[in-house]
Amino acid sequence: MELGSLRLAMPTAVLAIVLSTAGRPEHSGAAALPGQDLQAKLEYCKTCHGLSGQGYYGYFPIPRLAGQQPKYLENQLRAFNERRRTNPVMANVAHSLSPWMVAALAAHFRNLDARPIGGGPKDRVATGRTIYQEGLPESDVPACSACHGPEAKGQDEIPRLAGQLFPYTVNELTNWSKERGQGGTKVDTSAIMTPTAHNLTQSQIAAIAAYLSYLP
Numbered sequence: 001m002e003l004g005s006l007r008l009a010m011p012t013a014v015l016a017i018v019l020s021t022a023g024r025p026e027h028s029g030a031a032a033l034p035g036q037d038l039q040a041k042l043e044y045c046k047t048c049h050g051l052s053g054q055g056y057y058g059y060f061p062i063p064r065l066a067g068q069q070p071k072y073l074e075n076q077l078r079a080f081n082e083r084r085r086t087n088p089v090m091a092n093v094a095h096s097l098s099p100w101m102v103a104a105l106a107a108h109f110r111n112l113d114a115r116p117i118g119g120g121p122k123d124r125v126a127t128g129r130t131i132y133q134e135g136l137p138e139s140d141v142p143a144c145s146a147c148h149g150p151e152a153k154g155q156d157e158i159p160r161l162a163g164q165l166f167p168y169t170v171n172e173l174t175n176w177s178k179e180r181g182q183g184g185t186k187v188d189t190s191a192i193m194t195p196t197a198h199n200l201t202q203s204q205i206a207a208i209a210a211y212l213s214y215l216p
């Protein structure tokens with residue numbers, strides 16, 4: 001089979017799964033144990049986010065969750081659910097999760113240690129590293145390492161960026177103000193990143209995303 005058609009086929013199959021499970025209540029049988037529920041939910045997440053949470057390159061990129069900070073992950077699920085972060089797929093997914101389940105999923109993904117998939121242009125990695133560690137004082141871009149950490153592992157509400165998929169990071173930084181912090185009055189944690197994302201050029205974004213995509 002051609003790789004191209006395989007890549008296109010996967011999201012369609014996966015979308016069918018989402019649509020068929022979207023309306024299902026959290027507890028379908030009174031006898032179901034929380035542990036079994038968690039296992040089923042994890043398998044569901046991993047059909048898209050990869051068996052070890054490493055992310056998935058497809059028609060649209062599905063982000064890595066392995067090693068992600070639990071507080072950040074929980075925050076994002078809440079943001080999807082409240083439509084402050086716009087994504088039709090994840091809005092449906094987040095809608096059906098109980099607080100207990102969210103905490104259990106976050107703890108599970110935090111402990112996964114998948115190897116990065118890489119995928120960014122290698123000739124941009126060195127430039128990306130410099131911007132990440134030092135920022136761009138002439139364009140008011142702070143050093144990313146100041147918040148995300150020298151190894152890009154994140155902390156609490158600040159996400160891990162190490163090993164994130166190249167096209168996903170490019171998408172987020174390019175579309176920040178259109179997809180995050182939506183819905184008017186309530187200011188959320190996404191506001192911290194708005195000026196930084198705005199001040200980066202496409203070429204600088206690609207360089208940083210390339211650097212991060214290889215970082216273990």
Ligand code: HEC
Nearest residue numbers: 014015018044045048061062063073076087089090093105
């Ligand atoms: C049908 C595919 C699909 C399924 C199933 C799915 N996700 Fe996602 N998820 C996505 C996509 C696509 C995105 C990227 C959304 C965007 O671009 O804003 C995403 C984004 C996320 C993010 C934000 C990551 C970040 O770095 O900001 C979290 C957290 C997340 N998903 C958690 C989960 C959890 C937990 C489950 C299982 C309960 C799950 N997802 C199931 C497709 C899926």
Ligand code: HEC
Nearest residue numbers: 142143144146147157158159169172189190192193196208
């Ligand atoms: C002042 C602290 C701070 C600085 C400096 C900072 N960030 Fe962030 N960043 C955050 C916070 C907080 C979030 C989570 C926002 C949210 O909750 O939506 C974030 C989120 C992100 C995300 C989204 C990750 C995901 O999985 O969707 C990317 C990408 C990102 N930052 C890249 C960068 C880059 C590149 C730089 C440097 C040019 C940088 N950040 C500098 C605080 C910071």
